[in-house]
Amino acid sequence: MDTFFSKYKYFLLLHFVIFIWGFTGILGGLISIPAVSLVWYRMLIAVAGVVLYAGITQKSLTLALPQIGKAMAVGLVIALHWVFFYQSIKSATVSIAVVCLSFATFFSALIEPLFFKRKIYPYELIFGILVVIGLIYIFNFQPGYSEGIFYGVISASLSALFTVLNGKLAPKYEAVALSTYELLGGFLGITIYFFFTSKLSPELFHISASDLFYLILLGIVCTAFAFVASVLVMKQLSPYTVVISTNLEPVYTILLAYFIFGEEEKMNLQFYVGTLFILLILFANAFYKQKSKAS
Numbered sequence: 455m456d457t458f459f460s461k462y463k464y465f466l467l468l469h470f471v472i473f474i475w476g477f478t479g480i481l482g483g484l485i486s487i488p489a490v491s492l493v494w495y496r497m498l499i500a501v502a503g504v505v506l507y508a509g510i511t512q513k514s515l516t517l518a519l520p521q522i523g524k525a526m527a528v529g530l531v532i533a534l535h536w537v538f539f540y541q542s543i544k545s546a547t548v549s550i551a552v553v554c555l556s557f558a559t560f561f562s563a564l565i566e567p568l569f570f571k572r573k574i575y576p577y578e579l580i581f582g583i584l585v586v587i588g589l590i591y592i593f594n595f596q597p598g599y600s601e602g603i604f605y606g607v608i609s610a611s612l613s614a615l616f617t618v619l620n621g622k623l624a625p626k627y628e629a630v631a632l633s634t635y636e637l638l639g640g641f642l643g644i645t646i647y648f649f650f651t652s653k654l655s656p657e658l659f660h661i662s663a664s665d666l667f668y669l670i671l672l673g674i675v676c677t678a679f680a681f682v683a684s685v686l687v688m689k690q691l692s693p694y695t696v697v698i699s700t701n702l703e704p705v706y707t708i709l710l711a712y713f714i715f716g717e718e719e720k721m722n723l724q725f726y727v728g729t730l731f732i733l734l735i736l737f738a739n740a741f742y743k744q745k746s747k748a749s
Contacts, residue, residue, distance in 0.1 A: 546602020
């Protein structure tokens, strides 16, 4: 048993992290406060968690001023992504919001070449279009969630943008410092929004004990801990293993949503057929990318 664990501990840790990521949508459904307030608390708690981790492990948080500015700007993108993601959950269901994130594959195929100054690979567009076809199939048979789908697609586009922007910053800067300023940038951005919309008031801090508990879980476990663990995993496992395994996140989320929320998360057969089709496309995309790099 010890031999098995020592051999596969990073692989097991990876799937534990993916399972935790799958819980972010569940917690969004459980927390009753508005999406913007939810993200504000998530980023505040996560900043505190990462700074605490940096202090314990003596990681430096020093970056030059221009680097801090870039990191905070990217943090605004992730903050907006989370706001629209949680708004999608509150307007539709957890399952709908998670499946909408698959649109990020299509958006990435369009955005990444612009930022990395490379040509658009036809296979990326083909896989992205197939994902869109799968989503159209799902939503043709799953009416009544148009508002949630709209927010979910915006969330997916922002997710793709964040991933591309972070892909340019991550190799240059220390991971803990970069994440700290990204989270801080998102938190400060929402704080400024609250200030100008008069929402920075005592009512913001009137939350229930259950909401506070779920927010701490979301900020510490699903954000700060998951980040630290994912960095450790990516130092030990190949990018291919990480990417292809991450495609299981919607599966974990949909299963968790069904068992926690019951009938309100139960979808028709077409939803699950379409979701399976999208997952197969995502796995095929990751597999083809790995083969292309190897050849």
